[in-house]
Amino acid sequence: MNPDLLRGNLELILLTILETTPLYGFAIIQEAKDRTNGYFDFKEGSLYPALHRLEQDGLLAVQFGEIGRNGKPRKYYAITERGRQNLDSKRREFSAFTGAVHQLGGNAT
Amino acid sequence: MITLTLSQSAALNAYLRRATWGLPEARRQDLWDELEEHLLARAEQLQFTGLSSTQALIQAIRELGSPSRVTLGMAKVYTMPKLLVAAATLALSISAGLYVLASGGGVLKIPIFEQPRVGQLCVADTSETLPLNLPVLPRRHGEICYRISKATDLTSYPSLISVPSATRVMQALGGSVVVRADGKIELRRPNGTWGRGAFAFDDGTQRYIFASTLFEAVMNTRDRTDAITLSGFVRPTLTIGSTTIQLIGNSGDKVGNTIYGSVMREVIAAVIFNNAYAEFGFQQTATLPRVSQHQIQTRLPAGEVVALITQQGKNSFSTDFAPVSNNGTLRLRATAARLHFVGATTEMGLDSTRLRTEVRAARQRLERRLLGLEAQVRRARRLEAALEPSPKDEYEDREISVTAL
Numbered sequence: 001m002n003p004d005l006l007r008g009n010l011e012l013i014l015l016t017i018l019e020t021t022p023l024y025g026f027a028i029i030q031e032a033k034d035r036t037n038g039y040f041d042f043k044e045g046s047l048y049p050a051l052h053r054l055e056q057d058g059l060l061a062v063q064f065g066e067i068g069r070n071g072k073p074r075k076y077y078a079i080t081e082r083g084r085q086n087l088d089s090k091r092r093e094f095s096a097f098t099g100a101v102h103q104l105g106g107n108a109t
Numbered sequence: 110m111i112t113l114t115l116s117q118s119a120a121l122n123a124y125l126r127r128a129t130w131g132l133p134e135a136r137r138q139d140l141w142d143e144l145e146e147h148l149l150a151r152a153e154q155l156q157f158t159g160l161s162s163t164q165a166l167i168q169a170i171r172e173l174g175s176p177s178r179v180t181l182g183m184a185k186v187y188t189m190p191k192l193l194v195a196a197a198t199l200a201l202s203i204s205a206g207l208y209v210l211a212s213g214g215g216v217l218k219i220p221i222f223e224q225p226r227v228g229q230l231c232v233a234d235t236s237e238t239l240p241l242n243l244p245v246l247p248r249r250h251g252e253i254c255y256r257i258s259k260a261t262d263l264t265s266y267p268s269l270i271s272v273p274s275a276t277r278v279m280q281a282l283g284g285s286v287v288v289r290a291d292g293k294i295e296l297r298r299p300n301g302t303w304g305r306g307a308f309a310f311d312d313g314t315q316r317y318i319f320a321s322t323l324f325e326a327v328m329n330t331r332d333r334t335d336a337i338t339l340s341g342f343v344r345p346t347l348t349i350g351s352t353t354i355q356l357i358g359n360s361g362d363k364v365g366n367t368i369y370g371s372v373m374r375e376v377i378a379a380v381i382f383n384n385a386y387a388e389f390g391f392q393q394t395a396t397l398p399r400v401s402q403h404q405i406q407t408r409l410p411a412g413e414v415v416a417l418i419t420q421q422g423k424n425s426f427s428t429d430f431a432p433v434s435n436n437g438t439l440r441l442r443a444t445a446a447r448l449h450f451v452g453a454t455t456e457m458g459l460d461s462t463r464l465r466t467e468v469r470a471a472r473q474r475l476e477r478r479l480l481g482l483e484a485q486v487r488r489a490r491r492l493e494a495a496l497e498p499s500p501k502d503e504y505e506d507r508e509i510s511v512t513a514l
Contacts, residue, residue, distance in 0.1 A: 025143055026150040045128075045174030048143060049182025052136075056186055069149035072142045 010050050012094060013040060015059065015079060015087040022063055022078035025051065051077055059083035118338070121148060121166065122351035128176035132183055140183060148173060216346070217281050217354045221320050221364045222269040268320040268358065268367040275323050281352045282327060294318050296326040304329070320356075320364070324371035330378065330385040339372060341365075342414055342432035365432065369414060373428045377418055381426070394419065394427040394442045401446050409433045417441045417448075 017023065017031050025048060032040040054060040054077075061080050064073040079087070125144055129137045148169045155165035173179070243255035272294065276286040283299040296304040304326025327349060328337055338348040342365035347354045358364035370393070378387045394400055394417070409415070416430035421444070431439040
């Protein structure tokens with residue numbers, strides 16, 4: 001897929017993945033691949049800055065879980081209430097955008 | 110927890126160091142741990158596809174991408190100054206292609222001297238000065254000088270490191286060496302803790318400090334979280350964080366004896382107390398009266414180092430250590446005539462109620478209360494796997510072949 005599309009919607013994708021269950025970084029990438037049959041293939045180096053930005057903005061909260069392969073507790077990201085509100089807002093924006101694109105092509109839904 | 114080879118660890122640390130460069134310390138450690146877990150998880154996954162552990166780690170690093178991408182992304186999150194971001198861009202663009210090359214490279218080789226060169230040996234004349242049984246030369250201001258000749262036998266003398274070499278080590282670790290006006294040496298680490306050399310030697314060409322002074326300072330585990338790995342005996346290799354230092358002596362085991370002797374305090378603090386700040390006394394078992402030698406058969410690889418910690422009193426311990434020979438045997442000294450081994454550090458602890466019960470029972474069979482065998486914490490797990498079980502009863506189920514010599 002076009003990497004610009006992924007980059008432009010990274011927050012929407014991450015919040016969606018974390019909507020139902022907290023996950024740690026590597027698991028988020030796996031989840032994105034699994035749920036889209038490999039369509040969402042992150043440039044992984046951009047994932048962590050995005051997660052930290054969402055945490056700084058209060059859209060995600062951090063929880064520490066079981067011990068990982070490096071002997072330290074895994075860092076899980078969980079969506080906050082503010083994150084859910086933001087997700088709803090982004091979904092509406094995205095829906096409006098894709099609807100407009102369809103309308104341009106004469107395929108309004 | 111995954112165990113990496115030295116070169117794999119060096120490559121991983123080189124990547125992580127660059128990916129977290131310039132971040133505030135708390136954030137840096139946080140991201141370091143997170144990326145490390147990611148890389149190890151992905152490498153493990155890749156190994157299932159048939160890649161070797163090294164190939165898997167390199168592939169995982171490639172997939173995570175340039176460390177500069179991560180650093181610059183994080184810089185935007187934590188609003189690093191623009192100038193710093195620009196500097197990071199430049200530095201990382203230069204180094205980004207090199208991080209995989211870190212495996213096998215970047216080892217700082219430091220010579221350790223087993224005795225001063227022929228000439229003179231000058232020692233700061235303080236109340237702490239050790240008496241040396243050597244010909245004394247005319248006193249200089251504030252120093253006592255001894256004559257060192259080819260016939261001088263200093264085989265029992267402590268290993269030495271030159272001040273320039275000590276400076277290289279400290280600088281590689283982000284610290285510094287300061288030569289004070291009174292002739293003493295201060296070893297300063299980035300976090301502010303430091304060691305002090307009681308003596309500065311001068312053999313006419315260079316000044317020296319005891320190598321143990323340097324090792325004790327750099328391997329001090331208080332106020333730090335970075336991993337310390339020590340391996341090898343004849344040419345010990347010390348890895349602290351992303352820095353690897355190999356110590357090269359003139360010959361024999363003297364360097365190994367010096368560096369492993371220097372780390373015993375940290376091993377006891379970690380293994381027995383799980384507390385870097387624990388206060389206790391310890392000495393070499395060899396200096397105690399009525400010491401027994403034990404020959405121990407293991408399946409550990411040659412060169413692996415095993416240490417024996419024996420409790421001598423309420424808060425005092427004695428230690429001995431030895432490298433494993435080519436046939437898997439090693440010899441350790443202990444005040445007990447018979448040894449019992451445990452396979453986990455939890456079975457050696459002092460405060461667990463369960464352990465007290467076990468130890469009371471075990472004491473009926475032991476001449477002294479022996480806490481167990483331990484090398485460094487990481488090596489203990491490997492040792493456990495290497496020991497041959499010979500189940501007898503609750504306390505002897507991990508006993509291995511031990512013969513009093």
